[in-house]
Amino acid sequence: MRAAVYHGNHKLEVEDVPEPTTGEGQVKVRVSRNGICGTDLHEYYDGPIFISPSDPHPLTGKAMPVVMGHEFSGVVTEVGAGVSDVHEGDNVTIEPIYRCGQCRPCRDGNYNLCQSIGFHGLMADGGMAEHTVVPRDQVHHLPDSVSLEMGALVEPMSVAYHAAGLAEVDDQSRALIYGAGPIGIGLWFALRGMGLSEIDVVEPSAIRRGSIEALGARTLDPTTQDVAGLVADATHGDGVDAAFDAAGVAAAVESATTCLGERRPLISVAIYDKPLVTPLINLVLKERRIQGTLCYTADDYRAVIDLMSRGHYDTTGWVDTIPLSGVVEQGFEELRAGRRMKLLVDPTA
Numbered sequence: 001m002r003a004a005v006y007h008g009n010h011k012l013e014v015e016d017v018p019e020p021t022t023g024e025g026q027v028k029v030r031v032s033r034n035g036i037c038g039t040d041l042h043e044y045y046d047g048p049i050f051i052s053p054s055d056p057h058p059l060t061g062k063a064m065p066v067v068m069g070h071e072f073s074g075v076v077t078e079v080g081a082g083v084s085d086v087h088e089g090d091n092v093t094i095e096p097i098y099r100c101g102q103c104r105p106c107r108d109g110n111y112n113l114c115q116s117i118g119f120h121g122l123m124a125d126g127g128m129a130e131h132t133v134v135p136r137d138q139v140h141h142l143p144d145s146v147s148l149e150m151g152a153l154v155e156p157m158s159v160a161y162h163a164a165g166l167a168e169v170d171d172q173s174r175a176l177i178y179g180a181g182p183i184g185i186g187l188w189f190a191l192r193g194m195g196l197s198e199i200d201v202v203e204p205s206a207i208r209r210g211s212i213e214a215l216g217a218r219t220l221d222p223t224t225q226d227v228a229g230l231v232a233d234a235t236h237g238d239g240v241d242a243a244f245d246a247a248g249v250a251a252a253v254e255s256a257t258t259c260l261g262e263r264r265p266l267i268s269v270a271i272y273d274k275p276l277v278t279p280l281i282n283l284v285l286k287e288r289r290i291q292g293t294l295c296y297t298a299d300d301y302r303a304v305i306d307l308m309s310r311g312h313y314d315t316t317g318w319v320d321t322i323p324l325s326g327v328v329e330q331g332f333e334e335l336r337a338g339r340r341m342k343l344l345v346d347p348t349a
């Protein structure tokens with residue numbers, strides 16, 4: 001079968017590899033769509049970071065070379081011994097976390113923080129391939145009302161949903177989202193799904209503002225508008241109930257910590273390449289806080305799939321599909337250049 005195999009920095013080759021077979025407790029999936037993630041770009045342009053060049057991962061036993069891809073959906077084609085609740089022909093989406101089940105975060109139910117965490121598509125052969133094999137506990141069924149294309153977006157939408165859940169907001173809350181990339185869009189859908197209507201998205205790029213406005217969002221341009229002043233006016237000086245950093249730049253962190261109300265959180269869902277300088281006095285004076293967030297658990301997957309089944313998510317204008325054969329030229333390079341927002345790979349093309 002054909003697959004996109006990571007061999008190191010700037011080396012992602014579409015090549016023929018042996019088709020995997022199922023072992024006990026495993027499920028084989030014919031991949032329908034696999035989204036390209038910022039993490040994949042990071043691995044390609046700046047890595048290896050998560051993919052180990054030589055040391056086998058403790059839970060998967062796998063090191064480089066590895067088939068990339070951790071955001072995917074597909075159809076079950078085979079189940080291994082001991083799997084009784086997944087069947088051939090089922091439409092599924094994959095929650096790509098390997099967890100040990102033993103460490104403290106795993107025991108507490110926070111396996112997204114497992115001390116030995118691994119990802120399918122980084123520490124095991126992933127979804128940029130015609131077929132892949134996953135453990136049963138990574139499989140979530142898709143109802144008929146959720147397409148396989150939509151199913152490939154459950155992973156990034158769950159990252160955003162988990163982040164939104166950490167903000168302790170309700171339908172009366174007001175929120176600010178910094179950054180209108182795929183995670184910013186996911187935050188907007190997640191918060192709307194939680195009943196919020198007062199949400200502003202802060203984004204300097206006119207193209208990205210246009211995309212999220214077309215979905216129905218309200219935006220602010222920090223290059224021409226006084227975000228803090230507008231928030232103060234709109235909230236009679238109280239500030240917003242939650243802010244989200246999906247931009248990862250110092251200007252966003254500083255603005256967010258200025259706009260928050262007292263004792264309210266900035267939820268940080270960005271990848272910070274470098275340390276940044278920001279006035280932490282903004283936290284001290286109003287007992288504000290910065291809260292990190294990582295991945296998701298099965299609860300977030302279930303919530304997102306449920307919202308999708310009710311037509312809550314709209315992919316118009318920000319999601320496109322490319323063939324596996326063009327994964328680097330039409331995929332990674334286009335995303336790197338900022339010409340596309342979210343790209344799904346079709347492994348059969």
Ligand SMILES: [Zn+2]
Nearest residue numbers: 037038039071
């Ligand atoms: Zn990802």
Ligand SMILES: [Zn+2]
Nearest residue numbers: 100103106114
């Ligand atoms: Zn663990």
